[in-house]
Amino acid sequence: MYELSIYQDAEEDLERLLVSDESLALELIVYLEELRDDMEMLDAMRRNQRIEGRTHVSILWRWPDPINLWRLKLAEIRPRDGTFPYRIIYAPDPARNIFHVLAIMHRDQDYERDKALRQRLLNAYEDLGLPKRGANPN
Template sequence: MYELIVGDDATEDIEKILEINAPAAYRLGVFLQELECDQDLLEKLSWDQYGGKPHLPEKGATFSVSKVYSLYRTGKNIWRLRDFELSREGFEYRIIYAYIPAQDLYFVLAVVERAFDYDPKHPITQRVLDAYNKLEAEGW
């Protein structure tokens, strides 16, 4: 069975979004709860390039996923998720998560604005990498 865990950093990100954009924060929370409760949706979180675009989704897709290639190429199994409903409402956020296949586990590391570019020197990227490395060190 797949499991989704929302890390403390990601929870704090959503709390910060709540202060500036409550509708987006509420949608992010609902979306994460929907994922947690649906094994079919959770399985799709490891299908690279799943979902298409909000204006042209794949059949039945409500979100898209993709590896964060700049980090994936360095051996980090880090992905990004885009909720189409959120995008259609004009809120552009991405959910950044680690996929741990041996445990069928998805660990949400951060929630970022779409404009975020995953620059390795950016403090958010460093925070994501630190959290990922901690997961690895803990044997996840």
């Protein structure tokens, strides 16, 4: 059984999105609420894969820090222009089967070069006590 947790920073991202694009934000909130109960999709969040017509799950391999971050690209939400413009950045906690949503970011935002976002994600990762890549769990 898996669990989905929304970190405070991601909740703040959603609040900002509610102000800038309420209808899109509400669709995303509904998606996240449904995702909490979708064990098949939560299980898919452990692997790089594309679920046709739904979601593309991918690890952020080029992320320079030794943290385990993943990205969801949503196909389920189709705004008028045709492509959902946000990505969900999350970190898995394999020991507890929890997926922590750390950020909701615009697809045009460069998460590798945005120093403030990078630091924010590092801080959240450390705050949650998540294991770093290559760390010995013992």
